[in-house]
Amino acid sequence: MIFRIRTAVCTIFLLLLSCAALFAASNLLSLKVRSTDDRIQAFRCQQGPESESLWKELEGAAPTMSLEAFDYVQDKLFIQQSEDSVSWSETYAYHYDAATDVWRLASHKTSELQRSITAYAVAMRTASPIVHLYETSYGAGVEFMQETPFLQNAVFIADFSASGADSNNVFMDQFLILNGRFGLGYKIAVTKRLSLVPSFTYGVLAHTGNTDLDHDGNVERQWYFDQQVRGSLGFDFMLNNGMSMVVKPEVAAFFESNNVGFLYGITAGLKFGW
Structure with missing residues (x-):
C-alpha cells in the first residue's frame, strides 16, 4: 500500500518522503527519504514526541528507514540533512495523519549549534x-x-x-x-x-x-x-x-x-x- 506524502518547501531544501508500508498491528513504518538538492549526501532521523540529541544516521542520498513501534498519535518523525555528514540542517518534524494517510510537516526549527x-x-x-x-x-x-x-x-x-x-x-x-x-x-x-x-x-x-x-x-x-x-x-x-x-x-x-x-x-x- 502506498500512502500520499505531503511535500514541504523549506528555506533551502525540498524534502520529499514516500511511505512504503504501514502495518497497524505492529506499528512498523517504512519510509524513503530524499532531497531534490543534489548536494545532500546524508540524512539522520529520530522518532518520538520531541527531538533529542540521539540521532540515527542513514546511508546514502536516498535511504530507506524502518520505524518500529511508531505511535502515530503522539510520535513525530524528525529529520535533518547534510552535505558533508559534519554540519546538519534545521530539524524537520513530520506528523502522520492516519485519517487522510498523509504526512504533514508539523514544524521545522533551526538546528541547535553542536x-x-x-x-x-x-x-x-x-x-x-x-x-x-x-x-x-x-x-x-x-x-x-x-x-x-x-x-x-x-x-x-x-x-x-x-x-x-x-x-x-x-x-x-x-x-x-x-x-x-x-x-x-x-x-x-x-x-x-x-x-x-x-x-x-x-x-x-x-x-x-x-x-x-x-x-x-x-x-x-x-x-x-x-x-x-x-x-x-x-x-x-x-x-x-x-x-x-x-x-x-x-x-x-x-x-x-x-x-x-x-x-x-x-x-x-x-x-x-x-
Missing part, C-alpha cells in the same frame, strides 16, 4: 631548552568546541591544560606549565568519519616553580606569564554518533620580555559531542 568537550593528553617540546630551562613537558587538558552561528563549519574553541617538566638547571627542580587560550577552528569533512580541524588560538602561558637561587634552603615560588599564539591541525575520527578520537599536532609561540619561545608537540584524546 558542541563538544575533549579530554586529552599532551606532550610538548621546546625549541630552546637552554633558554627555557626544560626540554619536554607532559600533561592533560580539556577543550571546549562550539559551532558558530555566523559561519558554517566554523567552531569557537576554548582550551585549558596543565603540564609538568623536569628542569635542566640547579635552581629549580620542576616546572608547572598552565595554558589557557581561545580561538577559532574550521571543520573540513574528508570522509564520512574523518574530519580535519585547523585552528588558531590566542591566550596566556604561565610557567611556575620553586626556586632556590642562593642554595640556602629558602625556596620561593616564581611565576612567569607570557602571551601565546598557537596553531594546530586536528584529525577527528568519529567512533560513533557522540564520540570521536582526536589526534592533533600543534605549534606554539610565546612572547617573553626579551625572547620569543617556540613549542611543538601533539595531543591525543576523546571528544564527546551533544
Whole structure:
C-alpha cells in the first residue's frame, strides 16, 4: 500500500518522503527519504514526541528507514540533512495523519549549534631548552568546541591544560606549565568519519616553580606569564554518533620580555559531542 506524502518547501531544501508500508498491528513504518538538492549526501532521523540529541544516521542520498513501534498519535518523525555528514540542517518534524494517510510537516526549527568537550593528553617540546630551562613537558587538558552561528563549519574553541617538566638547571627542580587560550577552528569533512580541524588560538602561558637561587634552603615560588599564539591541525575520527578520537599536532609561540619561545608537540584524546 502506498500512502500520499505531503511535500514541504523549506528555506533551502525540498524534502520529499514516500511511505512504503504501514502495518497497524505492529506499528512498523517504512519510509524513503530524499532531497531534490543534489548536494545532500546524508540524512539522520529520530522518532518520538520531541527531538533529542540521539540521532540515527542513514546511508546514502536516498535511504530507506524502518520505524518500529511508531505511535502515530503522539510520535513525530524528525529529520535533518547534510552535505558533508559534519554540519546538519534545521530539524524537520513530520506528523502522520492516519485519517487522510498523509504526512504533514508539523514544524521545522533551526538546528541547535553542536558542541563538544575533549579530554586529552599532551606532550610538548621546546625549541630552546637552554633558554627555557626544560626540554619536554607532559600533561592533560580539556577543550571546549562550539559551532558558530555566523559561519558554517566554523567552531569557537576554548582550551585549558596543565603540564609538568623536569628542569635542566640547579635552581629549580620542576616546572608547572598552565595554558589557557581561545580561538577559532574550521571543520573540513574528508570522509564520512574523518574530519580535519585547523585552528588558531590566542591566550596566556604561565610557567611556575620553586626556586632556590642562593642554595640556602629558602625556596620561593616564581611565576612567569607570557602571551601565546598557537596553531594546530586536528584529525577527528568519529567512533560513533557522540564520540570521536582526536589526534592533533600543534605549534606554539610565546612572547617573553626579551625572547620569543617556540613549542611543538601533539595531543591525543576523546571528544564527546551533544
